[in-house]
Amino acid sequence: MTLKADKLGKFLSDNIVTVIFLALTLVAIPFSRLSGTYILSNLIDRFARSSFLVFALILPIMAGMGINFAMVLGATAGQIGLIFAIDNNIMGVQGLVYASLLGMPISILLGWFCGQILNRARGREMVTGFILGFFMDGVYQFFGLYVMGWLIPIKTGQVAQIDGGGVRNTLGLESVRGGLDKIISLKIGPFAFPIVTFAVIALLCVFIIWFRKTKLGQDMRAIGQEQGVSHSAGINVDRTRILAIVISTLLACLGQIIYLQNMGNMFTYTSQRQAGYFAAAAILVGGATVTRATIKNVFIGVFLVHSLYITMPLAGKELFDSAMIGQYMSDFINFGIISLALVLHAWRNRRNADLARAGLRGGAALAAAGGDK
C-alpha cells in the first residue's frame, strides 16, 4: 500500500506543474459557464494556431541550452515576412508562403547571430536569450518605424502609420487570414478541423522524431550532457549549439506565421514577445524541464494552457465580478507559469535527490529506531 502511495507521490512531484494546471483548469471550467462544445471547438482552433511555435523549443533543450527565449528573434523574422506579404498585397496561402520565404533567411541569420552570442555566455543561455529578445525589440522597432517608409517605401496605405512614419502598431491580416487553416476545413458536427494545418504539425513531429535519429541529433544529445567530453571526441560543440539555435529560430519564424494567419491581426511590435512567453509557458506546463523535453510535453502543454486561457478570464469575471481580470489574465498566466515552473524545477531536483537518499538510509534508520537484529 505504501509502495503504491510512494509511486503516486513521485508521479505527482515529477509532474507537479502539469498537475497544478490540470487542477486549475478543472476548477475554472465550471465557473466559466462555458459549454463543452465551445471549449472543445476553441481548443481545436487554438491547437492548430500555436503548437508549431512550441516545437521550436525542443532542440535547444536537447542540446543543453535550456529554454530558448531567443526564439523571439525567429518570431520577429516571421512578422517581417508578413509585413512584406501584406504590403505587396499577396493573398491567401501564397501570402504565407511568400512571408515564409522572406522570413526564413532572416531567421537563419538572426539565429546564427544569437548562437554566437549564446556560445559566449555558456551556462547562462536562458537569461542571455531573454535579454537578446529585448535587444532585438529595439532593432526591430528601428526597422519597423524608420527603415520601413524611409529606406524601403511602404506601398499600401493599410500598412503605414496614420501619420506616415513606419509600420502601423496593429496590422490587419485579412488578406492572409486562414490562408492555411481554410484550405481544407473539415466540419464534423460543431467542430471545424483545419486539416492542412494539422498536416503541417504532423509533418513537424515526424521531422523531430527523425532528427533525433540523425548524427546531428545524437551530437546535440551528447553536448547537452557533457560538452568537454564531446569536444575531445571531436564533435564541434560550438557549431552544434549554433545549429540548434538556428533550427529553433527557423521553426519559431514559421510557427509565428502560422499563429498569425489564424489570429488575423498582428500587434506589430509586441506579438513576437507574446509568442516567446506563450511557448515557454506551454512546454513547461506540458511537463518539460529545462533539461528534457518531448513531443508529448508540447501537446499536453498547448492543451492545458489554452484551456486555461479560454476559461480563466470568464471564471475570473464570474468570481471577482471584474472584466479587467480577464484582460490581465493571459500575461499573468504566462509569467506565472514560467516562474513557477522554474522554481518547481529546482524544488523537484532537490526532492528527487532526497528520495534517492531515503532509499539508501534503510538499515541506518531501522537500527536507529532500535529494530536492529
Place this chain on the structure above:
Amino acid sequence: MTKRSMIVRGALLALYIAVGIWAYSTGKGYKIFVDNTDPAVAGAITVAIDGATPVKVRLGGYTGIMVKGTGSHRIKIMREGAPDFIGEFRFPPESTAAALAVSGIRPGSEIVVTPVDPETRDR
C-alpha cells in the same frame, strides 16, 4: 562538396525561387471596382467574385473587391426580379486595379474591364 550535392543544392535553390515566383504571381491581390451606374438597372445589385461573400452595391454606388492573381475570374451578379448573371473576365495586365461597369454587361458579351489608379479611385 560532391557534384551530386551541388546539383541537389542547386535544385533546392531553384525550387526556392520558383516557389517564390509562384507565390508572388498567383497570390498577388488586385482590386476590381464594380460600378452600379447603369440607368437601365433600377435598384441595388449583389456581386460575388470567385465564390467570395457577396457584396451589395446600391444604385449609383460602387464597391472594391480584392481578387487573387491575374488569371480569369468568375463574377456573379444578382438582382431582384431578374435572372442571375454569371460571366468571366481577365484582369488587364500591368495594372493593380481596374473598374468594371455593370452597364456594359450584356448576357453573352465580353466583360470589359478598364485599368484605373487605385489611389485616386479609392476615396
Place this chain on the structure above:
Amino acid sequence: MPNETPLLSLEGISKDFYGNVVLEDVTFSVGRGQIVGLVGENGAGKTTLMRILFGMPVIAETGGFKGTVSLDGKPVAFKSPFDALDAGIGMVHQEFSLIPGFTTTENITLNRETMKSNLACDIFGSRMSVLDRAAMRKRASVAIERLGVKLDPDMLVSEMPVGHKQFTEIAREIDRANVKLLVLDEPTAVLTESEAEVLLASLRTLASQGISIIFISHRLHEIVKVADRIVVLRDGKAVKDVPTAGTTVHDIAKWMVGRDVQASVTELSTCKENTFLSVEHLWVDMPGETVRDVSFEVREGEIFGIGGLAGQGKLGIANGIMGLFPGGGKVTVDGKDIPLNDPHGVLNSHMASVSEDRRGVGLLLDETLEWNIAFTAMQAKGEYLTPVLGGLFKLRDEKAMKKLAEQYVKQLEIKCTGTKQRAMELSGGNQQKICLAKAFALNPRLLFVSEPTRGIDVGAKAIVLETLRTYNREFGMTIVMISSELEELRSICHRIAIVDEGKIAGILAPTADIAEFGLLMSGEPDDKNGDAA
C-alpha cells in the same frame, strides 16, 4: 624481429617548460604487438612524453619539443590529438571521458557512429545521416569481445561500476579501424585489484592481436606482470630500457629512484585510551560510494585504517563526515557533536581531510603552490593573515606563506620549480602531495586522508607514509586513513576496518592474516592469497 622497423620510435625527445627541463634526449621504440611499461618517479616526465606523442596542444603552447617521433619508420608531427587518432594512436586518459547518459555502445562509437546517408545529406551535409544503431551495437560488441571482457552494450554509463567505465574507454579506442598503438596513463589507479587483473589480461589479448601498448603505472607488480619491455625514466632521462624477463619489482624501484629503496620501519606510537572520534549509524549519499550504516570508534592518537573494495563506501565515510556529501547519523569528536552537511562548521572543529579527488575539490589549479598550501588554513583559522590599520583589514602574510610552502616542498620532496609555480603545472603525483601539505598546514587534531598514495611513486610513497607517522607521533594527531592498498594500511595503522556494501564488515589488527582481510572484503570465503612478494 630485430630487422623489422618498430611501430613507434622516439628519438632524442627533449622538452622544457620555460627553461625547466623535464625530458632530456629520451630515445626508445615500441615494436608491433609489444607492451612497453613506462615507469618513473612523480614528475619524471611520463605524462609529458605521452602528451608529446599525442600532439596535445599544451606542448605547442609551451614552446614545442625537440626530437623526432616516427611511426612505421616515417617521422610524424601531430598538430592536434585528432591527427594522432587518425594515425592510429589511441590514448586512454586518467579522467573518464564518457557521456553518462549514453549507453556503452553510444560511448564506444561516440562521434564515429555508423550512419546511413539520405537526401538531406546532399543539402545540409553528412550530419543529417541517420544512425545505424544495429551496426553500432555490433561494432561495440566486437570491440568488447576483442578486450575479452563482459560489458553490456546497452547499459548506461552512469549506472556502471568504475571498472566498466575504464573498459568502455579502452573499447572506444580499439574500435577505431586503424588503431595500432594504445597509450594508457595510470589506467589501474582507480581500479580494484581484481578489476586491474582483468584489465591486464585484456591488454595481453590486445597485444596478441598485434596492437602495441604503452602502459604507465606506479603499481610495479602490474608492470612486471604485463610488460614485454620496461623503460625507466628518471629526471627526464631514459635510464633503463630492458626486457621484463629477469627483472624484479625491486630492481625497477632502484632504477627509478637512483638509489636503493628500503622500507623504513618506524615504531608505531602508542595511542591513548580515550575515544576521540565516534561514529554511529552514519549514512552518506555519495554516488558510487554509498555509505549505508557505519559505526566505529577511534582512540586519541590512533592511526585508524579503512579498507575495502572500490564502490563499497569506504571513501564516502570521510566525505560524509567532512560534510561534502549529504548524510546523517551521529558523529562526535572529542566529546563534541559534529554537525553533518556543513563543510565550514567541520573545519572549525580541528578536523582536516585530504580528498581522493585531487583534481575536483582538492586544488585551485590556477593558483600558486603557496596559495594552495595556505589557503584552507587562512580561511578556516585566519592564519597567515596580518592585521592592517588596527585590524580593519587583513592582508595575506606572503612571507609566512612562502616559508610554510617551502617547508612542505622539502619535507614531501615536491618536485617543482619554486613555490610560486602554479598547481596545474605539477605532475599528477606532486599535486597529490600538495593536497597532503594543505591538510598538514591546518595542523588538525584529527586528519582524514583518502587514498594518500594514489598515483604516487614507490619512493614518494614511503615519504608520505613516514610523514603521516611523524605527525601522529610528534603532535599526537589522530589519523583516519582510507586506502584501497591493504599493504599500505597494514604498514602504518593500529587497527584496520574493512567496509563492504556500505557497512563495516569487521575490524582487524594489522598483524592479522591476509586471508582474513580477503574474507571480510568479499563477504565470502576467498582463496586468493594476495600477491607474491
